[in-house]
Amino acid sequence: xxxxxxxxxxxxxxxxxxxxxxxxxxxxxxxxxxxxxxxxxxxxxxxxxxxxxxxxxxxxxxxxxxxxxxxxxxxxxxxxxxxxxxxxxxxxxxxxxxxxxxxxxxxxxxxxxx
Amino acid sequence: xxxxxxxxxxxxxxxxxxxxxxxxxxxxxxxxxxxxxxxxxxxxxxxxxxxxxxxxxxxxxxxxxxxxxxxxxxxxxxxxxxxxxxxxxxxxxxxxxxxxxxxxxxxxxxxxxx
Numbered sequence: 001x002x003x004x005x006x007x008x009x010x011x012x013x014x015x016x017x018x019x020x021x022x023x024x025x026x027x028x029x030x031x032x033x034x035x036x037x038x039x040x041x042x043x044x045x046x047x048x049x050x051x052x053x054x055x056x057x058x059x060x061x062x063x064x065x066x067x068x069x070x071x072x073x074x075x076x077x078x079x080x081x082x083x084x085x086x087x088x089x090x091x092x093x094x095x096x097x098x099x100x101x102x103x104x105x106x107x108x109x110x111x112x113x114x
Numbered sequence: 115x116x117x118x119x120x121x122x123x124x125x126x127x128x129x130x131x132x133x134x135x136x137x138x139x140x141x142x143x144x145x146x147x148x149x150x151x152x153x154x155x156x157x158x159x160x161x162x163x164x165x166x167x168x169x170x171x172x173x174x175x176x177x178x179x180x181x182x183x184x185x186x187x188x189x190x191x192x193x194x195x196x197x198x199x200x201x202x203x204x205x206x207x208x209x210x211x212x213x214x215x216x217x218x219x220x221x222x223x224x225x226x227x228x
Contacts, residue, residue: 033215043157043202043218056215091157095214102147103204103216107156 002026004106006092012112013082021077021109023092031095032075033103034067036060036088043091049075082113119219120203126225133190135222137203140184144206147216148177148188151200160188160201165208193226200224 005024013019025032034046047057049067057065066078075094079086089110093103120137127133137146148160161177163170163186170177176189190197200223204216 031214035216035218042220043204043216045215045217048215058215089154093157101214102159102162103214104159105149105157110154 004092004094004104006090006106006109008109009107010110010112012114015084015113016081019079019082019111021079021090021092021111023075023077023106024073025075025092025094026096026104027073029094029096029104031055031097031103032067032069033093033095034077035091035093035105037091037108038085038088046077079111082111084113087111087113120201120222122222123220124223124225126227127193129193129195129226129228131193131226133193133197133224133226135188135201135224137186137188137219138184139186139203139205139217142208143181144208144214146179146186146206147204148175148186149202149204151202151221153199157202190224193224195226195228198224198226 007022032049035043037043045058047061047067048055064080068076089108091108092106095101095103143165145162145164147162149157150160151157161170161172163177163179174191179186200221202218202221204218206214
């Protein structure tokens, strides 16, 4: 059964460093998402991506964040200069089409900023 | 706020018993999805219920939706120790367009004791 994959599973970085989180969505899906979950808190929407551009982003997704689909399979989230408060589990999700379709999530990348 | 609440926040039952978790929300939805998360792991999709549906079943899971009360419930029948996890409802707001970002609650932490 196809699934969303994410790498790495755990990333430790120093404050101020750039990180790139990688995701491979399910191959015939068209909509892609990043969410994050700070430990003990709600899952929060960051950004949605469709047709090679951002379709919506939350207020969390400031200029330090960017997303890219560099080829036909990968979907990346870049944080340019990490802050302590960026420590969280980051989930990638994909959806076959926008309406009425389930979002399938990857296993997440745990980002720890020291 | 579009975010709702799940209740109870924590539920502890014996194996074989039924578990009911509730979710309320504030604004109109296109659909509502239930997910499970084992401790520190990824989000597993369980059931999607559309706004024009009232009940859906999948194996031992039963989901109801009452749009007039803006609430949903997830029933797990004949629970097993392996059902121990956190359960989240995630709402797709009706004004989200085709992006269908999901809005999450804090979840219910279910413990099924052998």
